[in-house]
Amino acid sequence: MKINKTLLSDSIQTIRTNGKYSGNLDNWVNTIEKRTYNKPHTYLNEIVTHLASLDDDVDFFSIFPKWTDENNAYWGTSIALTTYLLKEVPLELPNKKVYIEGNYTIDQPTLIEGDLIIDGDLIINYMEGHLVGLVVLGDLTIKGNYPLEDGLMVVFGNVTIEGALDEGLGWSLTVIGGYLKVHKYLASSGELFVGKKVTSPFMYLYYNQGFCVLKEGFSALYFHESDHGSSLCFGSYEAQFILIDEMRGVEALEVYDNYKNLQKIISKDVLGVLGEADLDNYDKEQYEDLEDYLEEELEFDRFDLADDLLSAFQEGKTVFNPAILNNTPFIF
Numbered sequence: 001m002k003i004n005k006t007l008l009s010d011s012i013q014t015i016r017t018n019g020k021y022s023g024n025l026d027n028w029v030n031t032i033e034k035r036t037y038n039k040p041h042t043y044l045n046e047i048v049t050h051l052a053s054l055d056d057d058v059d060f061f062s063i064f065p066k067w068t069d070e071n072n073a074y075w076g077t078s079i080a081l082t083t084y085l086l087k088e089v090p091l092e093l094p095n096k097k098v099y100i101e102g103n104y105t106i107d108q109p110t111l112i113e114g115d116l117i118i119d120g121d122l123i124i125n126y127m128e129g130h131l132v133g134l135v136v137l138g139d140l141t142i143k144g145n146y147p148l149e150d151g152l153m154v155v156f157g158n159v160t161i162e163g164a165l166d167e168g169l170g171w172s173l174t175v176i177g178g179y180l181k182v183h184k185y186l187a188s189s190g191e192l193f194v195g196k197k198v199t200s201p202f203m204y205l206y207y208n209q210g211f212c213v214l215k216e217g218f219s220a221l222y223f224h225e226s227d228h229g230s231s232l233c234f235g236s237y238e239a240q241f242i243l244i245d246e247m248r249g250v251e252a253l254e255v256y257d258n259y260k261n262l263q264k265i266i267s268k269d270v271l272g273v274l275g276e277a278d279l280d281n282y283d284k285e286q287y288e289d290l291e292d293y294l295e296e297e298l299e300f301d302r303f304d305l306a307d308d309l310l311s312a313f314q315e316g317k318t319v320f321n322p323a324i325l326n327n328t329p330f331i332f
Contacts, residue, residue, distance in 0.1 A: 001113055002057045007089040008082075009051050012044060022088045025081075028215060028234065032077060035248065036230045046071055046078045047085070060135060061109050064154070067130035079132070080175045080193035080213070083154055087177050087195075093137045093156070103144065106133050106151070114138040115157070124151025132173075139178070148172050148190065158196070164313065165200075170210045179216075185313045188212060197235070201320055201328070202313065204306045205231065205247070214249075221265050221320060221328060224306040225250065240265050240324075243302060255290050265324045270312045273298045 015021055021029055033042060050065040063086070065071070065078045096114030103120035109131050115138035122142050124133040126149075136155040145163035150171045158178035165186045167174075172190030180186075180194045185202035192205075192212040199219045205212055206226040217235035225231060225247040233249035240261040242252045252258065260279055268275035277298055279290060287293035294300040312319050 001060050001094070001111055003060050003063055003091070004057050005051050005054055005063060006056060007091065008063065008085060009048075011085055011089050012048055012051075015044065016041075022085075025084055025088075028084075028213070029081065031232060031234075031248075032213065032230070035232060036074065036077075038074060042074060043078045043081045046074065047082055060111050060137075061132060064132060075130070076173045076175075076191040076193070077213075079154065079173060083156065083175050083177055083193075084195060087156060095138070097138075108133075110134050112136045112138070112140075115140070117141045118143060120144045121163070122146050124148070124153055126150040126171075127152075145184075148174070148188075166314070170208055172210075185310070185319075187310050187313075201325060202309065203239075204310055206306070207231070221324065222262075222306075222309070223250075226303065226306070243306075259290060259294070265321055266309070267318050267321055270309065270317055270319050272308075274300050 011022070020026055029043065033040060046065050054062060064082050065075065067075045071078065094113035098112050098114065098116050100116070100118045100120070103123065104118045105123045105125065107125045109127065110133065112135070116136050118141065121144035127133055130152065132152045132154055134153045136157065139157035140155045140159045142161045142163065146161050146165045148165060148167035149169050152173045154175045156177040159176050159180045161182045164184040165182045165188065167188045167190050170189040174190065175193045177195045179196040180198045182200035186200040187204045189206050189208070190210045195215050197216045197218060198214055201221045203218060203220045203223045205224070208227060211230040213231065214233045215235065217233055217237040219237070220239040222241045223239040224243045226245045231247040233247060237250055241258055242250065244250050244252055253261070256279065259274070263271065263275060266275070274294065277294065282290070282293045282297065287296065291302065294302070309319055
C-alpha cells in the first residue's frame with residue numbers, strides 16, 4: 001500500500017504556522033519535550049527531516065522516521081507523534097479484516113489494511129535496523145497473549161488483548177492510537193504510547209531505558225510504576241492500589257487506604273504476610289507510619305510486591321480475589 005506524504009507535510013506546515021497541534025496534542029507534545037529536556041519541536045523536526053528525504057508516494061512503513069544512533073532517545077516518541085498526526089489528516093484507509101487462526105509470528109514488516117483478529121498469541125520478532133514489524137490500520141484483537149520482547153508495533157485503532165501483555169526486556173515499542181484493554185495483566189518495560197484509555201486489572205510499568213505515555217489515563221485494580229524517568233499520564237485514572245516512582249500525572253493513595261485495599265483485592269495465598277497483617281492495631285508509638293511497620297515488623301518490601309505478583313501471574317496462580325475482579329465494572 002502506498003501513501004502520499006503531502007497531507008502529512010501540509011498538516012505539519014499548518015502546525016508550524018499556527019503554533020498549535022490538532023487533535024489536542026499540544027499539551028501531549030509540550031509536556032513530553034519538557035519532561036525529557038528536549039528543545040521545542042524536536043520530534044516534529046525529526047519527522048520533517050525524514051519526510052523531506054522521501055518521494056511523494058511511498059509505502060506505508062516508509063512514512064515513519066528511521067531509527068539511528070543519534071535519534072535513539074526520542075525515536076519512539078517521533079513514531080508515536082507521526083501516528084497521531086496521521087490519524088488527524090483525512091486519509092482514506094482500507095477497511096479490510098484479517099483473521100488468523102492460532103498463533104501469529106511476524107518476522108518481516110507486515111501491514112494490515114484494516115482490522116486484525118488473532119485467535120492465539122502474537123509474536124513480533126526483532127528486525128535489523130529497528131524496523132517496525134507490524135502496522136495495523138484498524139483495530140487489533142489478540143485472543144491469546146502478547147509476549148512482547150523486542151518487537152515494534154503501531155496500531156491506529158483500538159487494541160484488545162484477552163490474555164496478557166508481558167514485556168520484560170525493555171527494547172520494544174508499542175504505539176496505539178485508540179484504547180488498550182488487557183484482560184489478564186499488563187507488564188511493560190519498553191516504550192508504550194496509548195492514545196486513549198488503558199484498562200487492565202493489573203498494570204506494572206517498570207523501566208530503565210523505556211517509558212510510557214498514557215494520553216487519556218487508565219483504569220485498574222492494581223497500578224505500580226517503577227523507575228519511569230520520562231513517563232506521563234494525561235487524563236483521569238482510577239485504581240484500588242497505586243504505587244508510583246517518577247511518573248507525572250498520577251498520585252499514590254493515602255497509605256492506609258492503599259494497603260487496606262490491597263488486602264481486599266489480592267488473594268491471601270499470593271499476598272503472603274500482608275494478607276494477615278492487622279493494619280489497624282500495630283504499635284503506632286514504636287513505628288513512625290504504616291509502611292515503617294510493614295517493612296520492619298513483617299519484612300514486607302513494597303517494591304518487590306509487583307515482581308512477586310507478576311511471577312504469580314506467570315505461574316498461572318489466582319492473583320486477584322475473584323469476587324472483587326468479577327464485580328469491578330469499570331475494568332471491562
